[in-house]
Amino acid sequence: MMLGEMFEDRRGEKRLFRARGIFLALLVLLGLLLIAVRLYHLQVVRHDHFTTLSNDNRIKIQPMPPTRGLIYDRNGVLLADNVPSYALTIEPEKIEDLEATIAALSELVPISALDLERFERLLPQRRRFEGVPIRLDLNQAERARFAVQSHRFPGVEIAAELSRFYPEGSYTAHLVGYVGRINEQELERIDRSDYAGSSHIGKVGVEKYHEEWLHGHVGYQQAVVNARGRILERREQKTPVPGRDLHLFLDMDLQRDAAAALGDRRGAVVAIEPETGGVLAMVSSPRYDPNPFVGGIGFRDYAALRDDIDRPLYDRAVRGQYPPGSTIKPFIGLAGLATGVTTATQSKFCGGYYQLPGHSYHYRCWRRGGHGSLAMEDAIVQSCDVYFYRLANDMGIERLDDLLAEFNFGRPTGADIAGELGGLLPSPEWKRRVRNRPWFPGETLIVGIGQGAFLATPLQLAAATAAIANGGTFIQPRLVRATRASLGAPLELTQAKRRPIPDQDPAHWQTIIDAMSNVVEGRRGTARRIRNDAYRIAGKTGTSQVFTVGQNESYNEAEVAERMRDHALFVGFAPIEAPRIAVAVIVENGGHGGATAAPIARAVMDSWLLDQRVTVPLDVAATGSH
Amino acid sequence: MAKLSKLEIDAGRDVQERGLAARLHLDLPLLLFLLLLSAFGLLMLYSASGQSVVQVERQAIRLGLALLLMIAIAQLSPALLRQWSAPLYLLGLGLLAAVLLFGEQSKGAQRWLDLGILRFQPSEVLKLALPMMLAWYLSLRPLPPRLLDILLASILIALPVLMIAKQPDLGTALLVASAGLATLFLAGLRWRLILGLAALAAAAAPLLWSLMHDYQRQRVLTFLDPGSDPLGAGYHIIQSQIAIGSGGLYGKGWLQGTQSQLEFLPERSTDFIFAVIGEELGLFGILALMLLYLAVILRGLIIAVQASDAYSRLLAGSVTMVFFVYLFVNMGMVTGLLPVVGVPLPLISYGGTSLVTLMLGFGILMAVHTQRKSLQRE
Incomplete structure (x- = not known):
């Protein structure tokens, strides 16, 4: 009985257990089904989404910076080169203790205070996950020392890159300019994607003006990376387009001779080829070495350059604005002829001063006793002020300005160099706008002798002089003669922008040229000291009054006296028969143009016209053999 | 005597029919499934470990040892197992x-005991x-269990669970x-009670929340919204879903999973190896694996249902369900x-601890199945 009951119980138990077992089996099936549904959702419904995410994880797009174009002079002399440079870089994201790391590094390679200062300056400017250089220009021994120890320094790497180098140093500093690290403002301006791999950008000079040509276009590569960011495989996608090489009109020998002629004086020399507008030489003095700017110049060195009383960083050739003084007189003379206000033979009387009708003020000639009666040619040769007061007054400021504007006074020439200033061509409109005052007739007289508010840059003077030399065509000055995409590619010449000056009567031009010729050749010429038998020079001296002393800096007495002296100017071209060079020279506080500036122009002309130099045809120069 | 001899003849016939497997008390279908799973696991481990032969070798040795343990168990x-039940439980407690008193700290949790030669x-x-x-406890009482038995059983469950949760080790708890x-359910816990307990558990959820460690709460929060912490705790979930999806x-393709091979997937050879399988073998590969797991579980349930006594039934059933819970929680x-x-993926994740426990469980299943008459004979 008991046994039977137990047996029944056991049977019941077994039934119960079987039911529960089946229930659990169903539960298991349900659970696995739930997982399967979830998997279907992940692997089928949202497969594309997760595939995208998976690819985003492992495929990183890396920019490949283009190689910057090189810059050559007209004979193939390299002015801006790319040289391999090895920098020690730190990626702060991967470093725990920055100070300790730098301290440990400095035991391997010397790290100067200057390096540290640059590092701290660059640190906040860098892009994320970008290495910041702690040391530049590692030599081979330093690279080897670090390489052996590199395992101790995760996040520290030797970055090999091409660094800009200017073999001619200070000789081309203002003209070629330099590149430097991209800063915040530039970052706003540039196409960031195109500069994704670039660290440097042109800062001044040709490097800045032709940034677009020189930089080229960024390339990209796909890199397969693992979770730790290590690159496992590279897949090239788009090769970078290298920057264009630039071949300048510049002649490096002439440039050096011009710099030597200026010596340690403050001033500028611009030499232009009259037929092409090509800039053969362009020197601003004092000069500076552009190379330290590439890696990032130290603050103290920079301050020394910036605060130097002689302002070496200032490009006097294109930014220096000086009253043209008497160098403007040939242009005023041409204006007189062009407008028909006077003729070559019509003479005017100089009694030492000029009075406007109804005014008592004496506008003085530089020669107290006066020149007597003289015509255009003598007026230019002897630089008679009264003649030009009268001529200017007869023309009136509007007609005078119109012709001076044809010679591009009053606005930048548009030469392909960054930072060019346009000088100032005073006009009634200008005076109303800027000074809110009416124009006085006396101001027209002052413009007539290139003084007062009238300002011009040496580049403007040289370009205008070239227009006289070529007989009446203003050609926009240019530095780049030809470009090419790469070494094998064809050279592409830049085109001159020519603008004939409205007066195309050859007699007018000849009158002016003859006058300028006699400035040098004539017995009374103000530049007769540069006369020579080898070739004939046409020119005009100028002396312009210094009306401002530098910014509130304290000079000693002698210094002030020296800096109060007049600027010496000279414009000219040679040889007269077939001009090959037009030159503008300014020597700050140089005194008289004939004495100081003209000999410098002569030295430049000698160098260009007389020196035996190997002239290399463009296509040969551009093979880059130098 | 005659009776005895008949048994001997039966046994002899068994030996003739089943040969070595029967003599070793092995269940061939279960063994086959387990071997298939293990082989599959080693294959995937080779991929998931970044093709580390060392890891695969080490895991193969562990598998071998665990299989030997299974055979030993x-x-x-089953009678002997039943005798050991209470002492083993007490020892475990x-x-x-x-x-809790002397354990070793590791990652903020106290789980390990260092016995000098081995940590476990x-x-x-x-x-x-x-x-x-x-x-053991329930099989001594009439089934389905009465309320008092259920209460006592609940205490037997709660004691170790709470102690493990305190370590804290939520997964193991x-x-x-x-x-x-599962044991209680198999013993025949009434549905009314089950639903009542479920309601009680739901009500206790806020209490549980307040008892949780910060990192546990964080996990729950991250689970609800992985995007809130994509580089921290959410990273695991996001990356594994990317891998599977x-x-x-x-x-x-095997060895071709970019998420796994390029190490975007964390814990790829241990807890997250399932994602490697999903990435490299796709939905079909996973379904095949799930069928294999299902075969193991169903075989385990069949063994439980066919068991000759309540103790064996309950034990076999719950051991099988533990295996399922492993699987389900991991997936x-x-x-x-x-x-x-x-919680690791059973038999496939790299590591030895769970492997040994699982194989011991399968040893129990085999003991229950191949010696199902031994208790009746008592």
Whole structure:
């Protein structure tokens, strides 16, 4: 009985257990089904989404910076080169203790205070996950020392890159300019994607003006990376387009001779080829070495350059604005002829001063006793002020300005160099706008002798002089003669922008040229000291009054006296028969143009016209053999 | 005498028919499934470990040893297991107490006991000791159990679960609790009571929340919204879903999973190896694996249902269900259905601890099945 009951119980138990077992089996099936549904959702419904995410994880797009174009002079002399440079870089994201790391590094390679200062300056400017250089220009021994120890320094790497180098140093500093690290403002301006791999950008000079040509276009590569960011495989996608090489009109020998002629004086020399507008030489003095700017110049060195009383960083050739003084007189003379206000033979009387009708003020000639009666040619040769007061007054400021504007006074020439200033061509409109005052007739007289508010840059003077030399065509000055995409590619010449000056009567031009010729050749010429038998020079001296002393800096007495002296100017071209060079020279506080500036122009002309130099045809120069 | 001889003849026939397997008390279908799973696991481990032969070798040795342990356990009679049930349970509780008092800290949790020669997790013992204890306790009473028995059984479950949760090791606590609950359920817990307990559990959820450690709460929060912490705790979930999802129907191919091979997937050879399988073998590969797991579970349930006595039934059933809970929690976690708790994919994840426990469980299943008449004979 008991046994039977137990047996029944056991049977019941077994039934119960079987039911529960089946229930659990169903539960298991349900659970696995739930997982399967979830998997279907992940692997089928949202497969594309997760595939995208998976690819985003492992495929990183890396920019490949283009190689910057090189810059050559007209004979193939390299002015801006790319040289391999090895920098020690730190990626702060991967470093725990920055100070300790730098301290440990400095035991391997010397790290100067200057390096540290640059590092701290660059640190906040860098892009994320970008290495910041702690040391530049590692030599081979330093690279080897670090390489052996590199395992101790995760996040520290030797970055090999091409660094800009200017073999001619200070000789081309203002003209070629330099590149430097991209800063915040530039970052706003540039196409960031195109500069994704670039660290440097042109800062001044040709490097800045032709940034677009020189930089080229960024390339990209796909890199397969693992979770730790290590690159496992590279897949090239788009090769970078290298920057264009630039071949300048510049002649490096002439440039050096011009710099030597200026010596340690403050001033500028611009030499232009009259037929092409090509800039053969362009020197601003004092000069500076552009190379330290590439890696990032130290603050103290920079301050020394910036605060130097002689302002070496200032490009006097294109930014220096000086009253043209008497160098403007040939242009005023041409204006007189062009407008028909006077003729070559019509003479005017100089009694030492000029009075406007109804005014008592004496506008003085530089020669107290006066020149007597003289015509255009003598007026230019002897630089008679009264003649030009009268001529200017007869023309009136509007007609005078119109012709001076044809010679591009009053606005930048548009030469392909960054930072060019346009000088100032005073006009009634200008005076109303800027000074809110009416124009006085006396101001027209002052413009007539290139003084007062009238300002011009040496580049403007040289370009205008070239227009006289070529007989009446203003050609926009240019530095780049030809470009090419790469070494094998064809050279592409830049085109001159020519603008004939409205007066195309050859007699007018000849009158002016003859006058300028006699400035040098004539017995009374103000530049007769540069006369020579080898070739004939046409020119005009100028002396312009210094009306401002530098910014509130304290000079000693002698210094002030020296800096109060007049600027010496000279414009000219040679040889007269077939001009090959037009030159503008300014020597700050140089005194008289004939004495100081003209000999410098002569030295430049000698160098260009007389020196035996190997002239290399463009296509040969551009093979880059130098 | 005659009776005895008949048994001997039966046994002899068994030996003739089943040969070595029967003599070793092995269940051939189960053994076959387990070997297939292990082989599959080693293959995937080779890929998931970044093709580390060393890891695969080490895991193969562990598998071999665990299989030997399984065979050893299979030799024990269920009667002996039943005798050991209570002492093993008490020993387990003692060790858990020791862990809480002297255990080693690792990643903010106290789970390990260092016995000089080997470190081990006493919580593992309870995965088997608790079902044994409950099976023993419940099998002594009429089934379905009465309320008092249920209460006592609940205490038997709660004690180790709470101690493990305190370590804290939520994953293991969950597994041990499910082992206990499965035993109770198999014993015939009434549905009314089950629903009542479920309601009670739901009501207790806020209380549980307040008892949780910060990192556990974080896990739950991250589970609810992985995007809130994509580089921290959410990273695991996001990356594993990317791996599985990008695998698609057919997978990227063995050794070809970019998420796994390029190490975007964390814990790829241990807790998240399921995502590697999903990425490299696709939905079809996973379904095949799931069928294999299902075969193991169904075989286990069949063994339980066919068992000759209540103790064996309950034990076999709950051991099988522990295996399922392992599987479900791991897959749920890796696919983003459940919060991240450290539960490995059974028989496939790299590591030895769970492997030994699971194989011991299968040893018990085999012992129960191949010696199902031994208790009747008593």
